[in-house]
Amino acid sequence: MSTVAKFKRIFSGIQPTGFPHLGNYLGAIRSWVKLQEQCDDVIYSVVDLHALTVPQDPLQLRDNIRNLTICLLACGVDPDKSIVFQQSKVLQHTGLYWLLSCRTPSSKLNTQTQWKTKSRTAQVGTPPLGLYSYPVLMAADILLYKASHVPVGDDQIQHLELTRDLAKSFNKLYGNVFPIPRPILGNVPRLRNLRYPDQKMSKSGEDSGRINLTDSPDIIRKKIRRSVTDSINAVTYDPASRPGISNLVETYAALQDSTVEKVCTAFSGKQTVDLKDKLVDLLVAHLIPIQRKMDQLSNDMTYVDNVLYDGCNKASNIAVVNYTEIEAVVGIS
Numbered sequence: 001m002s003t004v005a006k007f008k009r010i011f012s013g014i015q016p017t018g019f020p021h022l023g024n025y026l027g028a029i030r031s032w033v034k035l036q037e038q039c040d041d042v043i044y045s046v047v048d049l050h051a052l053t054v055p056q057d058p059l060q061l062r063d064n065i066r067n068l069t070i071c072l073l074a075c076g077v078d079p080d081k082s083i084v085f086q087q088s089k090v091l092q093h094t095g096l097y098w099l100l101s102c103r104t105p106s107s108k109l110n111t112q113t114q115w116k117t118k119s120r121t122a123q124v125g126t127p128p129l130g131l132y133s134y135p136v137l138m139a140a141d142i143l144l145y146k147a148s149h150v151p152v153g154d155d156q157i158q159h160l161e162l163t164r165d166l167a168k169s170f171n172k173l174y175g176n177v178f179p180i181p182r183p184i185l186g187n188v189p190r191l192r193n194l195r196y197p198d199q200k201m202s203k204s205g206e207d208s209g210r211i212n213l214t215d216s217p218d219i220i221r222k223k224i225r226r227s228v229t230d231s232i233n234a235v236t237y238d239p240a241s242r243p244g245i246s247n248l249v250e251t252y253a254a255l256q257d258s259t260v261e262k263v264c265t266a267f268s269g270k271q272t273v274d275l276k277d278k279l280v281d282l283l284v285a286h287l288i289p290i291q292r293k294m295d296q297l298s299n300d301m302t303y304v305d306n307v308l309y310d311g312c313n314k315a316s317n318i319a320v321v322n323y324t325e326i327e328a329v330v331g332i333s
């Protein structure tokens with residue numbers, strides 16, 4: 001395996017909320033798969049404790065944890081190359097979360113964009129403490145493993161900045177405990193909602209606005225064919241004035257590991273429908289093998305549970321050593 005030395009240890013997490021869509025795949029999961037080839041020490045977590053910051057149906061959450069694991073494996077996350085585990089099963093995450101909480105100025109949490117938007121839309125009563133302190137749990141996830149690099153979407157950069165600040169403040173007080181983690185930013189822009197290209201593709205909202213990784217070829221065709229573009233019947237890239245077609249161009253480029261310029265050149269003189277049809281073919285070719293693998297894994301839950309069990313053991317081995325050191329420096333050993 002070729003190892004890029006600059007990535008000492010990679011850690012990332014994904015929430016088991018609903019089933020992943022094409023945005024999650026191109027924006028996050030696919031880069032996780034690629035990073036396994038560039039680093040020998042890779043840890044990926046299904047962050048179920050994070051999912052609990054908003055109300056969850058217990059049976060649904062249980063299914064979501066397994067389905068997300070199946071999805072990660074089907075997309076190519078390889079348990080022989082990466083540690084894959086369920087966050088709540090490694091108890092040191094919450095221990096470190098508390099220790100870091102005690103060093104987190106609330107003024108820093110007040111300014112987190114995600115808190116500001118999510119707390120405004122909280123369903124009942126005042127927003128819960130967990131939603132407020134969520135970035136501290138994310139910092140604990142990363143620092144517990146002394147990760148050097150963290151692949152994240154741009155929406156998580158602010159949380160990673162807080163993680164870096166907390167690591168520095170902890171180190172200042174207790175000596176050099178944590179490396180300062182750096183982000184690895186993907187190069188895929190946010191995929192847009194197919195029906196409302198001014199919004200991003202997300203797990204919530206109308207199904208017709210996203211491509212789910214489980215969508216059949218027929219559904220993919222319908223969704224892409226009906227995706228909102230504009231009255232200009234040509235393939236060009238201009239996200240500000242032509243968000244719909246630009247989103248399809250971006251998706252096409254991302255699937256082909258190409259650039260929007262190359263896609264526009266390839267489709268110059270062609271019509272919108274030509275791009276849509278080719279995009280359907282490309283999506284089907286990408287997703288069918290993943291779906292086959294997902295079906296296979298769904299019929300072998302013992303294997304999936306074993307992956308999580310082994311992952312928990314491997315993650316715990318690292319977490320216990322690091323947490324013991326942290327307890328000692330803090331004075332609670």
Ligand code: AMP
Pocket residue numbers: 014015023024025026027028152153154155156188189190191192200201202203
């Ligand atoms: P979420 O579905 O919000 O839990 O997102 C998990 C990760 O998937 C995010 O951190 C992003 O990296 C990625 N992601 C989510 N939605 C999109 C999107 N529309 N386009 C690209 N990446 C996305």
Ligand code: TRP
Pocket residue numbers: 011012013014015047050137138141142150151152156159
């Ligand atoms: N907050 C991230 C998200 O919503 C998920 C996450 C939790 C994470 N802990 C993490 C990502 C640690 C990277 C590293 O997408």
